[in-house]
Amino acid sequence: MTALSLKDLSISYGDTRITHGVNIDIAEGESFALVGESGSGKSTVLKAIAGLAPQWAGSISAFGKPRSHGIDGHFARACQMVFQDPYGSLHPRKTVDATLTEPLAIHGVGDRNARVETAMTSVGLDRKFRFRFPHQLSGGQRQRVAIARALVLQPKILLLDEPTSALDVSVQAEILNLLKRLRREQNLTFLMVTHNLPVVSFLCDRVAVMRHGRIVEIADVAALKKGELQDPYSRELIELSADHAD
Template sequence: MTALSLKHLDISYGETQITHGISLDIAEGESFALVGESGSGKSTVLKAVAGLAPQWTGSITVFGQPRSHGIDQHFARHCQMVFQDPYGSLHPRKTIDAILSEPLAIHGIGNQNSRVEDMLVAVGLDRKFRFRYPHQLSGGQRQRVAIARALMLEPKLLLLDEPTSALDVSVQAEILNLLKRLRRQQNLTFLMVTHNLPVVSFLCDRLAVMRHGRIVEIADVADLKRGALQEPYSRELMDISVAHAG
């Protein structure tokens, strides 16, 4: 089954058109990356899917259901987003317990106590963190909480906006391993935005290269690992990534 289908997606902010004719299909259980330079429009695609960039034309379909414009409570049960900055995305004056319980309360889901504890365990956090505040946690721990919050409603599609770029390198690997494990255990589908091609190689099955709001190439990660991307711009991104890694 197709988890996410975008057809001729044009997204605008006011008078400024950001993306042009974005079309792609992501299979259920697949991990797919949007890569490109800053300003290429990749995060804007995530925001449109999440309902945070409502000015778009074309179609967005999630598990066969057309996506409406704007925030949709029913849609939230199927699709959630993990943001780049785990400190900015968590309410500073709410405990971890309150942050994780809130989606359950909004959607009228009971058994909150055990669900919160189970999710903390699932993301590798001790129960002692439950009644702490975000500022009392490290960056990696905060991102684990952000991932836990996204999973509280048991969605099948996760939108990941540079989920490790704000973290120390040593912590990035822990979060990537966590995401890989959760995807396998919960049969999750990922749409991830990143500029980090080694992250794509580790976590994803396919990628789309974006430039100036357009997709210039869709490829298998196997092609990325072999250095066999076709478009000159895609190869340029690979070269930059290799240079940074060195």
């Protein structure tokens, strides 16, 4: 079954067109990556899906149900986003408990105490952190809170915007392993934006390469690992990634 479908998605900010006719179908349980240089439009795609870039044309649907342009509570229950910066995405004056309880209150979900504890356990956070503030947590712990916040509504789709890029290298592997485990245990579908091709190779099944707001190639990650992407720009990205690794 198709979990997330984008058809002819064109996104604008004012008079400026950011993406042009993006078409993606992501299967249930699949992990799909969007890659490309800064400004290619990949993060804008996530924002449109999440309702943070409301000026778009085309269609966005989750499990066959279309997303409206405004606030869409039903869609939000199915699809949640984890942001790049765990320092900026958590309110500094809200405890972990308040951060995790807020989405449940907004959507009128009961059994909040149990749901908060389950979400914390699923991301490997001890209950002693429940009433701490963000400044009392490490970067990795903050990102675990951000992931728990996304999971507390029990969505089936996670949008991941560079989920490890703001973390120390030693912590990045922990979060990637956590995401891989969560996907397996909860049958989650991922759409991840990243510039890090080794992360794509580790976590994803397929990859779409974006340039100037357009998708130039969609390929299996096996082709990425073998260096067999077809588009010249895709091959250029692989070469740049290899240079940085050196």
